């Protein structure tokens with residue numbers, strides 16, 4: 001009897017949170033899942049050339065495939081051309097091996113005419129296709145096609161860590177000139193680490209000041225820290241351009257007071273320096289707030305106690321205050337680091353070419369090269385990295401001590 | 406250390422936080438070496454402020470504080486060599502008990518072996534040898550309290566300050582700790598300045614008690630002295646229970662005794678506050694010094710009263726009477742005497758000696 005009202009209450013509670021759950025599901029979980037799915041699942045080629053791929057299963061990989069394969073491929077390429085999927089197919093094959101895009105598109109386009117043009121007909125499909133593009137006399141396009149045709153594939157992840165599957169099926173490193181992602185990951189980590197350290201150095205004294213200020217002043221200082229939050233990220237970033245550019249305020253001042261010559265103006269933006277300065281500024285509140293909330297919980301009496309026990313101010317700070325503020329340092333550092341390895345707008349605007357981070361590359365693959373599989377794989381690696389960091393932090397400090405509440 | 410030289414001395418010390426109101430006014434107080442002095446007073450009377458000035462966390466607005474005869478105005482807290490027990494202990498939560506105790510020794514650069522030995526001795530003093538590896542958070546309130554005391558003593562300061570160290574403990578633990586602190590004080594012979602607003606706590610431990618009100622010392626005396634011979638009405642009512650009768654001096658009997666008219670009765674009282682005929686005074690009479698139905702003629706002070714209320718409290722019977730135009734005159738009868746069949750509504754006589762009735766400064770606050 002009691003179960004019924006209880007269940008109704010539960011249902012009502014569920015109904016109340018349902019909009020939130022749906023919202024989170026639609027805006028967060030679903031895109032995330034889709035992107036992660038795309039990084040391992042790519043049906044385009046497999047759907048366009050199913051029979052060819054089935055026949056290629058039986059190919060030993062040495063020499064050229066049998067005539068039957070050419071025949072099926074010709075039929076399916078032609079159909080793909082009619083269904084206007086050939087562009088996507090060729091694009092995916094091209095990602096496996098550069099230079100094959102036109103081989104596939106032109107072959108698919110010209111096959112029909114070549115077949116009708118029986119006068120000049122070659123007696124085999126291999127001959128016909130080779131006549132259209134000599135690349136078909138080589139096993140390379142077939143290897144690429146077979147790789148691109150995998151419905152479930154690890155090639156995006158391999159690609160994201162500068163590896164590839166060699167024709168013999170083994171995993172090897174990409175050729176020198178195509179290894180870019182590991183370096184970019186490394187640089188992203190390095191830059192994020194540097195930004196975290198800068199935020200900590202700048203944020204620790206600020207947070208300490210606010211935590212020790214009398215209540216009224218503390219509120220005011222907190223508001224000052226939060227003001228950047230209320231200003232558009234775009235505005236903040238572009239004002240850094242105004243400040244830092246070669247003809248900008250800072251350079252003008254430096255030249256005016258004679259610290260640098262007019263021809264020796266410093267390049268502080270559109271490079272790594274710009275990324276560091278602007279991102280440190282943007283992320284500083286994320287360091288200050290957790291630090292502040294932990295520091296506020298450290299009674300000033302501890303410092304008095306340390307002093308009465310004979311400690312110098314430095315000893316008191318290092319032995320008593322700093323260790324107790326470590327959960328805040330951990331929380332702030334984790335937050336800033338995680339945010340900066342995924343940061344996009346600021347490096348895109350002020351980073352120039354050497355200040356770009358991994359997220360800019362992800363954006364490039366999302367928007368320009370349309371290689372969503374690779375973008376998903378890069379994002380997936382980033383996500384795993386963040387989760388690992390989080391778990392390490394939880395092990396070392398304990399998430400419940402973060403003091404974000 | 407000899408027993409009688411002055412260890413700590415406040416000379417005309419005053420303190421104001423805001424530049425207008427004085428929180429401590431013209432404080433003169435000297436504490437002898439090895440003495441246990443308690444600052445006792447209600448909340449806001451300036452006890453903590455005095456302690457903080459002595460420890461070096463507040464600077465006096467005026468006057469001078471001397472330790473061992475030397476002014477300490479310019480010494481930072483860490484150089485004053487004062488052990489301090491804070492109200493909420495201030496044990497470092499991220500260090501074990503042992504590390505907490507070792508801290509003052511480490512910052513003094515003491516060698517590890519010596520440190521260990523001293524920490525061991527300090528823990529033995531408060532009987533907590535086994536808890537050296539625990540964190541403060543894993544200790545009970547009483548244990549934390551002991552650790553805080555041990556930490557204030559471990560570097561062997563000659564002066565230890567305690568600011569309401571027992572405030573957070575429950576009643577029975579508090580009493581146990583009072584005797585513990587007294588034992589430690591006697592065994593080490595350090596000078597202790599103790600702060601509390603609990604008069605019983607002050608009575609248990611102190612050699613002398615300074616009663617404070619609004620930043621002014623009302624009286625400094627040993628516990629017995631404060632109880633038996635309060636010099637101010639505030640002291641009389643703050644230490645122990647008393648009957649306060651307001652009246653006017655009607656005449657002088659001799660140099661020490663005066664006659665006071667209160668509630669239509671004439672009462673003889675000891676002249677404590679300087680007073681003239683016609684002055685308002687407050688009479689203070691301890692409830693246990695009043696006898697009900699005494700032998701006729703035994704006391705010069707004998708009045709009529711009516712029993713309003715009887716409360717049996719185990720060791721004594723508490724009788725509330727209407728007398729001297731008041732209805733809250735309290736008399737305590739120890740349980741050894743029995744109560745002679747008193748009933749509510751009985752008309753009785755009450756009496757007391759003139760020396761148990763002290764004429765103090767007039768305190769009109771509660772009338």
Ligand SMILES: Nc1ncnc2c1ncn2[C@@H]1O[C@H](COP(=O)(O)OP(=O)(O)OP(=O)(O)O)[C@@H](O)[C@H]1O
Pocket residue numbers: 422423428446447448449450451452453454455602
């Ligand atoms: N830091 C401060 N700034 C301004 N006023 C203060 C400060 N500390 C104390 N006061 C004021 O000084 C007066 C005495 O305070 P103090 O803390 O010395 O009292 P206390 O006797 O220790 O009281 P309690 O028993 O409540 O601890 C109070 O009126 C208090 O408001």
Ligand SMILES: [Mg+2]
Pocket residue numbers: 452453454568
């Ligand atoms: Mg206090």
